[in-house]
Amino acid sequence: MRTGLLLCGIIGSILCAYDIYITIKVEENGDFEPLCDLGFEAVQCSKVIKSDYSYLLSKWNLVSKDSMLNQSNAILFMPYYLFIIGYNFQTSIPKNVLFYASAAVCLGCVYLACVLMFVIKTLCLVCAMLYVVSGTIFYYGLEEYKEYERI
Numbered sequence: 001m002r003t004g005l006l007l008c009g010i011i012g013s014i015l016c017a018y019d020i021y022i023t024i025k026v027e028e029n030g031d032f033e034p035l036c037d038l039g040f041e042a043v044q045c046s047k048v049i050k051s052d053y054s055y056l057l058s059k060w061n062l063v064s065k066d067s068m069l070n071q072s073n074a075i076l077f078m079p080y081y082l083f084i085i086g087y088n089f090q091t092s093i094p095k096n097v098l099f100y101a102s103a104a105v106c107l108g109c110v111y112l113a114c115v116l117m118f119v120i121k122t123l124c125l126v127c128a129m130l131y132v133v134s135g136t137i138f139y140y141g142l143e144e145y146k147e148y149e150r151i
Contacts, residue, residue, distance in 0.1 A: 012080075013078065019045075036124065041122065048127060102137045105134050109131040112127065
């Protein structure tokens with residue numbers, strides 16, 4: 001078992017769960033201030049959650065805003081982190097799957113980080129931690145891919 005990879009999956013799942021919790025609370029009460037809002041404009045999770053970019057499927061016009069499929073990014077990413085946890089206990093999944101899945105998620109994280117910096121112009125601590133976790137998972141995926149290619 002790969003302990004670091006398992007830990008990344010668990011941390012990613014917890015962060016996604018917290019992001020989902022924040023999203024629900026902010027939608028219920030627009031004045032709700034999550035712990036990751038540090039009290040100044042530059043670091044506000046709630047500002048990010050209230051933006052259209054928090055629901056990428058509708059932002060990209062893949063689904064309508066009132067569609068049941070229009071879920072927050074955290075809900076869309078949660079299966080990935082659960083997959084990472086399960087991946088640690090499976091031997092039948094080819095090792096290159098982790099590399100390709102983590103590379104795709106990292107590309108998504110780069111896109112979302114650029115949106116945070118250049119469009120929304122604020123920092124979401126939960127989002128930033130998820131980007132770090134995803135980057136670490138990509139590192140593990142790259143290492144396993146190198147091993148896979150040597151065989």
